[in-house]
Amino acid sequence: xxxxxxxGFFASGPVHVALAVGTVVAITSAVVxxxxxxxxxxxxxxxxxxxxxxxxxxxxxxxxNQFWGYLAFGAGAAAFMEMIGxxxxxxxxxxxxxxxxxxxxxxxxFLYLGTxxxxxxxxxxxxxxxxxxxxxxxTVPALIASALLxxxxxxxxxxxxxxxxxxPDIAAARGVPVRAVGAAFLMALAVSVALxxxxxxAVLSTALLIGPAATxxxxxxxxxxxxxxxxxxxxxxxxIGIVLAYDSFYWPPAGRGWPVSFFVVxxxxxxxxxxYLRRDRQSAPQENVDxxxxxxxx
Amino acid sequence: MTTNDLLTLDHVSVxxxxxxxxxxxxxxxxxxxxxxxxxxxxxxxxxxxxVILGLQPVTSGAVLLDGSPRSPRDASIGYVPQKLGIEPxxxxxxxxxxxxxxxxHKFGLRLPSRARRELVSDMLTAVGAQRYAxxxxxxxxxxxxxxxxxxxxxxxxxxLLLLDEPLxxxxxxxxxxIVSVLGRLARAERVAVLLxxxxxxxxxxxxxxxxxxxxxxVAVGDTDEVVQPEVxxxxxxxHVDVIRVHGRILVVAAxxxxxxxxxxxxxxxxxx
Numbered sequence: 187x188x189x190x191x192x193x194g195f196f197a198s199g200p201v202h203v204a205l206a207v208g209t210v211v212a213i214t215s216a217v218v219x220x221x222x223x224x225x226x227x228x229x230x231x232x233x234x235x236x237x238x239x240x241x242x243x244x245x246x247x248x249x250x251n252q253f254w255g256y257l258a259f260g261a262g263a264a265a266f267m268e269m270i271g272x273x274x275x276x277x278x279x280x281x282x283x284x285x286x287x288x289x290x291x292x293x294x295x296f297l298y299l300g301t302x303x304x305x306x307x308x309x310x311x312x313x314x315x316x317x318x319x320x321x322x323x324x325t326v327p328a329l330i331a332s333a334l335l336x337x338x339x340x341x342x343x344x345x346x347x348x349x350x351x352x353x354p355d356i357a358a359a360r361g362v363p364v365r366a367v368g369a370a371f372l373m374a375l376a377v378s379v380a381l382x383x384x385x386x387x388a389v390l391s392t393a394l395l396i397g398p399a400a401t402x403x404x405x406x407x408x409x410x411x412x413x414x415x416x417x418x419x420x421x422x423x424x425x426i427g428i429v430l431a432y433d434s435f436y437w438p439p440a441g442r443g444w445p446v447s448f449f450v451v452x453x454x455x456x457x458x459x460x461x462y463l464r465r466d467r468q469s470a471p472q473e474n475v476d477x478x479x480x481x482x483x484x
Numbered sequence: 485m486t487t488n489d490l491l492t493l494d495h496v497s498v499x500x501x502x503x504x505x506x507x508x509x510x511x512x513x514x515x516x517x518x519x520x521x522x523x524x525x526x527x528x529x530x531x532x533x534x535v536i537l538g539l540q541p542v543t544s545g546a547v548l549l550d551g552s553p554r555s556p557r558d559a560s561i562g563y564v565p566q567k568l569g570i571e572p573x574x575x576x577x578x579x580x581x582x583x584x585x586x587x588x589h590k591f592g593l594r595l596p597s598r599a600r601r602e603l604v605s606d607m608l609t610a611v612g613a614q615r616y617a618x619x620x621x622x623x624x625x626x627x628x629x630x631x632x633x634x635x636x637x638x639x640x641x642x643x644l645l646l647l648d649e650p651l652x653x654x655x656x657x658x659x660x661x662i663v664s665v666l667g668r669l670a671r672a673e674r675v676a677v678l679l680x681x682x683x684x685x686x687x688x689x690x691x692x693x694x695x696x697x698x699x700x701x702v703a704v705g706d707t708d709e710v711v712q713p714e715v716x717x718x719x720x721x722x723h724v725d726v727i728r729v730h731g732r733i734l735v736v737a738a739x740x741x742x743x744x745x746x747x748x749x750x751x752x753x754x755x756x
Contacts, residue, residue: 223573407577
C-alpha cells in the first residue's frame with residue numbers, strides 16, 4: 187500500500203478537494219463528450235478550449251479567478267460559433283484561421299502582462315496546463331454547480347440530441363427546435379470545457395472531454411452504456427493521475443511534483459490506444475451495389 | 485380530389501432563389517393508399533416531400549392534413565429520409581433507433597420499460613429486422629438501415645408515411661424486400677404511403693397511384709393513365725417515349741430532332 191499511496195496522501199486537504207472536484211468534472215466532461223463526438227463537434231470543443239485560454243489569462247490579469255474567464259469567454263464563443271455555423275466547413279475555416287489565431291494571440295499577451303505585474307510565476311502554467319492541487323476553495327461550490335448544470339442540460343436534451351444526430355430532418359419534422367437545441371448543447375459544452383480547463387488546463391481540456399468519450403464509443407454500443415463507460419474511464423484517469431502526481435513529489439527531481447495533467451492525458455491517450463490496437467470486432471459494412479440506373483429522361 | 489383525403493396539396497408552388505421548384509402542384513392521398521412519387525433526379529421530389537413535412541415553406545398554395553391546414557409540426561407523419569450518413573461508432577443500436585421513433589422528440593430522460601421493449605421488438609419483426617436488433621445502426625448495409633428507419637417511422641403509428649428514395653443504391657433483392665414490407669404494412673396498418681423513386685418498376689406490385697413529377701409539375705392518376713407518351717411529353721416539355729417490355733415500363737427521351745411542338749400540342753387531359 188505504501189508504495190502506491192505515499193505518506194500523507196489521504197490526510198492532504200488539497201488532495202481531498204482535487205479528488206472531489208476531479209470526479210465531478212471527469213463525469214461531466216465524459217458525458218458531454220459522448221454527445222460531442224456523436225455530433226461531430228470535437229472541433230467546436232477544441233475551439234472553445236483555445237478561446238477559454240484567452241478568457242482564463244485575461245481573468246488572471248484583472249485579478250479574477252480564471253474559472254470565470256474560461257466560462258465567460260467560452261459562453262461568448264459558443265454563441266459566436268452558433269452564429270457563424272461552426273458545423274459547416276466554411277465556418278470551421280474562418281474559425282481556425284481568424285478567430286482562434288486571434289484568441290491565442292491575445293492569450294499570449296495577457297499571460298506576458300500577467301507575469302510582468304505579478305509575482306505569481308506559476309500563473310501561465312496553471313492556466314495552460316491546469317491546477318487541480320491549487321483550486322481556490324471558494325470556487326469549489328461554483329465548479330460543482332456548473333458541472334451539475336451542464337449534466338442536467340445534456341440529460342434533458344439526450345434523446346433529442348440523439349434523434350438529431352440520426353437525422354436532423356426527422357428531428358425537425360417531429361417538431362424539435364434543432365437550432366435552439368444545438369445552441370443549448372454548445373453552452374453545456376462551453377461549461378464543460380471551462381471545468382476541464384480548471385483541472386488539466388485550458389490547452390489540454392479537450393483531452394478529458396473527447397478522450398474518454400472516443401474510447402467509450404469504441405467499446406459500448408448504446409448511448410447509456412457509452413456515457414457510463416466514458417464516465418468510468420474519465421474518473422479513473424483523474425484518480426490515477428492524482429495519485430501518481432502526488433507520488434511524483436518523491437521522484438526526480440525530488441520535491442517538485444510532476445504535473446497532474448501529464449498523467450491524466452497520458453492515461454487517456456493510453457486507454458484510447460489500447461482500444462485502437464484491438465482489431466475491430468466487426469468488419470466495416472459492405473457497400474451495396476448501385477441499383478439499376480433510372481430509366482427516365484433528364 | 486375528394487374531401488375525405490388524408491393529405492391534400494392545393495395549388496402548391498415553391499420558388500427558391502428565383503427558380504420555380506414546384507409549379508401549381510395539386511393532388512390528394514387517401515388512407516391506406518400506396519402512392520409512388522416518380523420522376524427523374526432533380527425534378528422536385530425531395531422538395532415536395534419537405535413541403536408535406538413542413539420543412540419547406542410554400543410560396544403559394546396550401547397543404548391540408550385531414551382537411552385542415554397542417555400545423556407546422558405534425559407527428560402524424562412518419563418520415564424516412566434519403567440517406568443517413570451515420571458513422572459506425574454512433575452509439576445507437578437498431579433497437580435504440582426504433583425506440584427514438586416513439587419519443588426521440590421529447591425532452592428529459594426516460595426509464596426503461598417492458599412494454600416499450602416489446603413494442604420495439606414487434607416493430608422490428610414486422611419489417612424483418614429482428615435479426616440485427618442489437619447491432620449498431622452504422623454497421624448495417626443500406627437495405628438493412630432502410631428497414632430499421634421504416635420501423636422507426638412506423639412505431640409512432642402515423643397515418644401517413646413518407647419515404648425519400650428508399651430504394652436508391654439498393655441491390656435488387658433488398659429492393660424487393662423493402663417494397664414487399666411496405667406493401668404489407670400499408671394494407672395491414674391502413675397507413676398511406678408516399679414513396680419517391682426515380683424508377684417506378686420495382687413499385688408496380690404495390691403501387692395504387694402514381695404522382696409523376698417532372699420539371700416541377702405533376703401528373704396524377706393510375707399508372708396506365710399517367711405513364712403515357714402524351715402526358716409525360718407535356719410534363720417534361722419535350723417528347724418522350726414510353727416503352728412497355730416484359731411488364732416493365734421504360735420512359736425514354738426521344739432523340740434530337742423529334743418535333744417538340746407536336747408533343748406539346750397533344751392534350752391528354754389528365755395533367756393536374
